[in-house]
Amino acid sequence: MRWSKSHLHTIKEIPADAEIASHQLMIRAGYIKKVAQGIFTYGPLALRAIRKFENIVRHELNSRGAVEVLMPMVQPRELWDESGRWNAMGKSLLKFKNRLEQDFCLGATHEEVVTDYIRRDVKSYRDLPVNLYQIQTKYRDEIRPRFGLLRGREFIMKDAYSFDSDVAGAHRSYRLMFEAYTAIFKSLGVHFVSVRADTGSIGGTMSEEFHILADSGEDALLAAEDGSFAANVEVCPALDVEPPVTNTAQLKEVEKFATPGLKTIDDLSKATGVPKHELVKTLFYSTAEEGSKDVKPVCVLVRGSDEVNPIKLKILLGLNEPPLLLTEKEVREVSGASPGSCGPVGLKIPIYMDNGVFNLKNYIVGANEDGFHLKNVNHNRDYTPTEVADLRVAREGDKNPGGKGVLKSYRGIEVGHIFYLGTKYSKSMHATYLNEKGEPKDIEMGCYGIGISRTIQAVIEQLHDKDGIIWPTAIAPFHVHICVLDPSDTNVTAVADKLYNELQSQGIEVLLDDRNERPGVKFKDADLLGVPYRLNVGSRGLQTNEIEIIERQSKKMEKIKVDGVTAKLRDLLFSHA
RNA sequence: CGGGGUGUAGCGCAGCCCGGUAGCGCGUUUGCUUCGGGAGCAAAAGGUCGCGAGUUCAAAUCUCGCCACCCCGACCA
Numbered sequence: 179m180r181w182s183k184s185h186l187h188t189i190k191e192i193p194a195d196a197e198i199a200s201h202q203l204m205i206r207a208g209y210i211k212k213v214a215q216g217i218f219t220y221g222p223l224a225l226r227a228i229r230k231f232e233n234i235v236r237h238e239l240n241s242r243g244a245v246e247v248l249m250p251m252v253q254p255r256e257l258w259d260e261s262g263r264w265n266a267m268g269k270s271l272l273k274f275k276n277r278l279e280q281d282f283c284l285g286a287t288h289e290e291v292v293t294d295y296i297r298r299d300v301k302s303y304r305d306l307p308v309n310l311y312q313i314q315t316k317y318r319d320e321i322r323p324r325f326g327l328l329r330g331r332e333f334i335m336k337d338a339y340s341f342d343s344d345v346a347g348a349h350r351s352y353r354l355m356f357e358a359y360t361a362i363f364k365s366l367g368v369h370f371v372s373v374r375a376d377t378g379s380i381g382g383t384m385s386e387e388f389h390i391l392a393d394s395g396e397d398a399l400l401a402a403e404d405g406s407f408a409a410n411v412e413v414c415p416a417l418d419v420e421p422p423v424t425n426t427a428q429l430k431e432v433e434k435f436a437t438p439g440l441k442t443i444d445d446l447s448k449a450t451g452v453p454k455h456e457l458v459k460t461l462f463y464s465t466a467e468e469g470s471k472d473v474k475p476v477c478v479l480v481r482g483s484d485e486v487n488p489i490k491l492k493i494l495l496g497l498n499e500p501p502l503l504l505t506e507k508e509v510r511e512v513s514g515a516s517p518g519s520c521g522p523v524g525l526k527i528p529i530y531m532d533n534g535v536f537n538l539k540n541y542i543v544g545a546n547e548d549g550f551h552l553k554n555v556n557h558n559r560d561y562t563p564t565e566v567a568d569l570r571v572a573r574e575g576d577k578n579p580g581g582k583g584v585l586k587s588y589r590g591i592e593v594g595h596i597f598y599l600g601t602k603y604s605k606s607m608h609a610t611y612l613n614e615k616g617e618p619k620d621i622e623m624g625c626y627g628i629g630i631s632r633t634i635q636a637v638i639e640q641l642h643d644k645d646g647i648i649w650p651t652a653i654a655p656f657h658v659h660i661c662v663l664d665p666s667d668t669n670v671t672a673v674a675d676k677l678y679n680e681l682q683s684q685g686i687e688v689l690l691d692d693r694n695e696r697p698g699v700k701f702k703d704a705d706l707l708g709v710p711y712r713l714n715v716g717s718r719g720l721q722t723n724e725i726e727i728i729e730r731q732s733k734k735m736e737k738i739k740v741d742g743v744t745a746k747l748r749d750l751l752f753s754h755a
Numbered sequence: 756c757g758g759g760g761u762g763u764a765g766c767g768c769a770g771c772c773c774g775g776u777a778g779c780g781c782g783u784u785u786g787c788u789u790c791g792g793g794a795g796c797a798a799a800a801g802g803u804c805g806c807g808a809g810u811u812c813a814a815a816u817c818u819c820g821c822c823a824c825c826c827c828g829a830c831c832a
Contacts, residue, residue, distance in 0.1 A: 190781065190793065191767050195825055215824075270830070287832090321756085321830060328832095335832055378831070387832095396831090488829095502829080595832065629832030663791060698792040705792090716791065726791095 179656070181691045184222055188703050198394045200639035201326035203647050207706045216323025216331035220631075223707065226655035227634050228334060232313050234365055234652060235336050235628060238358045244309040244338055249291045251315060255281035257290040260607045266498065272319045284317035289603050289625060292339045297609035300621065303343045306611060307351060311338030313630060327635040328396075328591060334630040341621045343611060345600075348622035352384065352598050355626045359388050359594050362628070367650040368640050371590065373399050374409040376489050377597055384598035388628075389590025390636040397592055400572055400585040407580025409572075411587075412489045415579040416572035418534065430540050430554035432523075438549045441518030443482035446551070450542065457482030458535055458543050458555075460520045462509050463491060463501035475504060475512045477525055479563070480532040484570040494530065494567050519544040521552060522561045531563035532570045591636040592629070599623040638708075647708025648731050656689040657681075657751050659709035661700040663716030665692060673725075673740060674715045680744050686751060705730070711747060 187208045195212075196202040204210045209224035220228060236246065255273075258264035264271075264283075272284045285291070292310060300306060316335045323331050340351035356372070363370040368390050375387040387410060389399060401408035409415075440446050447454045459482050466474040476495070478486050488500035495501070506517055512527060513520040521543030522529050535541075540554040557563055574587040601620035604610065610618045634653065641648045651657065658681060664670045671692070678690045689709060691700050697716070704712045714726040724737045727746065738746055 189766060194761090194767070197826075268830085316832080318831070322826095322828090324826085329830095333832070337832085500829085592832065627832050632832055661791095666790095696790055696792090696794065698790090698794080701792045703793085714791075718791070 179222070179689050181689065181693050186221070186223065188706055196326065198325055198328075198639065199642055200394075200635045201328070203638055203642055203706070203708075204326055204635060207647060207708070210326060214331075216320055216329065218327065218330065218332075223655040224634065227649070227653045228630060230653045230655075231366075231630055231633060232334075232336070235313070235362055235630070238361045238365075239309075239311055239336075239338065242309075242354050242358050244311050244358075246312060247295075247310050248312050248314060249285070249288050249295070251285045251317070252282050253285050253291055255283065257294055257607075258283060261290050261293075261603055262606060263290070270318045270320065272317055285314070286316055286318045287625075287627075288312070288314075288337055289339065289599075289623075290607070293603045293607045293609050293623070296339075296341055296621070297604075297607065300341065300609070300611050303611055303613050306621070307340065307342040307347055309338060309340040309351060309355075311336060311626075325394075325635075327631045328639075330631065333632060336628040336630055338626040340624040340626070341604075341609075342624075343613065343619065343622065345622055348598060348600070348624055352596060352624050355596050355624065356386065359596065359626070359628070363388055363390070363594070365652050366633075366637060367652060368637055370593075371399065371401060371408050371588070373401070373590075374413055375595065376410065376412045376493075383600055386596050387592050388594030388596075389588075390593050390633070390640055391588055391590050392636065392639040393589055394639060395589035395591040397590050399588045399590050400574065400576070401588060402578040402580055402583055403586055404578075404581065404583060406582070407578050407585075409579075411572055412487070413493075414572035414576075414585070416484075416487075416533075416568055416570045417577035417579055419575065419577045419584060427539050429556050429559060432555055432560060433553050434545050434547075434550055435553060436549060437519070437551045440551075441516075445518075446542065447482065452542060454482035455484075455534075456538060456541060458521075458538065458541050459484070460513075460522055460544055461486055462504040462512055462520070463488065464504055464508070465495055465497060465501050473504065473508055473512075475508065475527050476501070477512075477522055477527055477529045478532070478569060479522055479529065479535050480570050481534045481538070484532065484534055486532075486569055487571040490567070490569050491530065494565070494569070513544075513546045515544060515546045515548050519546065519548050519550060521546055521555070522557075522563070523552060523555060525561065528564040529561065530569060531557065531566045533566060533568050534570060536566050591632070591639060593633045593636050594626075594628045596626045597624060599625055642708070645702075646706035649708045649710055651710050651751060654708070654710050656687045656709045658686055658711045658713060658747060659689045659691065659704045659707065660713045660715060661691050661697065661704055663697045663700070663714055663718075665694050667717045669720060670715055670717050673720060677713065677715065677725075677740070677743055681747060684744055684748060686744075686747055711750065713743065 189206050192202050193205045196205055208221050210218040212218055271286050313336045317332050320331050323329050342348040342351055370390050372386050372388050375385045377385045398411040400414045440449055443454055443457055459480050461478045462475050464473045465476055466472045480486050492500045509517050542551050542553045543555050545552045576585050604621040609621045613619050638647050662674045678688050681688050710730050712728045719725050723740050726735050726737055728735045
């Protein structure tokens with residue numbers, strides 16, 4: 179591709195509305211242009227990177243028996259009513275009416291459409307298993323789009339759906355996709371991890387996320403250093419390194435004492451001298467469905483040093499969404515006191531206790547009376563917890579639930595997510611098959627997503643330096659970037675053109691900077707765009723029949739004879755594959 | 756939706772407090788000189804100051820309303 183004819187435009191200045199490096203670089207390098215909040219046009223170079231990544235994905239999926247299809251972006255309400263998600267998806271599903279006042283939505287995900295598709299054709303166990311996927315634009319009406327392609331409203335996604343006749347088969351399909359995803363992200367040459375994850379609104383019982391590691395990532399991850407365990411903090415079991423010693427202290431009498439103005443655990447710890455991990459925090463959550471007037475409050479107890487993980491509460495209570503904290507007013511109605519002075523004693527609602535509280539004795543809690551706390555409180559004497567469970571947020575330094583050692587924290591960008599769905603959709607949408615005995619059975623399903631456009635930017639977020647992007651060869655828009663340093667020198671342009679043609683004939687993708695610009699401008703732009711190898715073709719070097727080859731990542735330069743360039747690049751690009 | 760902030764030339768910003776000629780840098784166009792890490796000089800084009808109303812002789816500037824965008828929280832590939 180010749181720069182002069184390719185609508186490539188870079189900018190020097192950092193755009194004001196881009197916060198993180200990858201977003202700034204994509205805009206500066208002209209890869210993307212914002213059209214509306216969270217909606218972008220992909221420029222020619224971005225599209226090349228996207229297509230390359232798509233083809234890696236296709237290759238790994240096809241080779242494992244998945245079949246590509248393409249489903250509609252506009253979907254009728256009826257299908258979403260069948261699964262119950264027309265309402266359950268909430269506002270992230272963009273709904274609209276056509277001229278006949280019929281309801282439609284833009285595809286945010288395709289479980290409904292794909293289940294409808296297969297149920298029309300799959301009749302027998304002989305038709306299974308099958309795994310269908312597509313690469314397509316999705317629309318989700320995100321609350322707050324940000325970070326460019328990392329959280330867009332419109333984005334390119336690969337979504338795959340597996341259909342099996344039994345659980346064992348579904349697990350095989352799941353493992354196969356796990357292997358495919360591992361191969362896909364490995365081929366990008368980035369640091370990534372797979373972690374245990376929450377299933378969110380998709381549903382299902384088994385789920386793993388793939389993350390590209392980056393400090394600016396939105397997800398907090400915990401992983402053992404020996405690789406024996408990794409999870410999203412959302413679902414990471416919280417285990418104390420030192421198992422709590424059985425406290426054999428004598429139970430003392432409950433005493434009420436005044437704590438005027440003490441509202442936080444910090445205040446209380448300072449005033450009483452009791453360390454935070456021996457204090458008990460009392461919180462209230464609403465377990466009611468969204469939009470319902472009823473609050474259905476529950477009480478949660480954790481140590482003062484811990485935080486409640488609402489997702490664990492969601493899972494424990496079998497809710498669809500993580501419960502929300504009660505407002506101050508609601509807390510007052512439930513407990514009779516404001517949030518700083520609440521405790522479990524005397525409450526008439528379910529009380530869920532975190533494991534960490536269980537071994538405490540003679541502890542301090544709020545008295546459910548403003549300005550007062552109780553000391554020497556003990557559960558199973560002064561109140562009875564409904565259930566004791568793991569409810570706190572795990573953190574760095576906690577015991578590794580999968581083996582030896584402790585957990586370390588990382589930040590990641592979620593680029594892939596695989597779910598075992600079971601029969602959630604096949605049941606509600608009546609997707610059945612006949613087994614060997616002629617009995618109708620619900621089809622076992624799995625679904626598997628990769629954020630294609632997000633991955634492109636996540637790679638940049640992990641691989642860049644102060645000068646620009648550093649593409650891994652696998653998804654680089656071009657392999658080689660030729661800088662024509664003296665565009666008015668016919669000898670220089672002749673050599674550059676010859677190389678351009680010769681390299682392309684060998685399957686090497688070349689961007690030729692043939693603009694009438696000074697060398698410095700071209701060097702800066704080459705670094706910004708991030709193509710793995712750069713050739714400098716200039717009159718100075720051609721005096722000795724030499725040109726320079728520079729590796730983008732290391733900035734290492736080597737001079738080679740013109741004749742040797744093609745062989746050298748073939749060696750660099752393809753030999754170790 | 757809650758909290759904070761910003762809207763002035765294609766991009767990045769100043770001007771606003773204290774009302775009176777719309778400015779700077781980058782980019783763009785033309786010419787000359789330059790030519791290996793974002794060149795120099797000269798000239799030029801380009802703006803309903805987010806939108807609407809109000810106050811005033813006079814509003815980018817003061818007041819009110821609306822809109823858009825950005826940042827911090829609850830969702831997700």
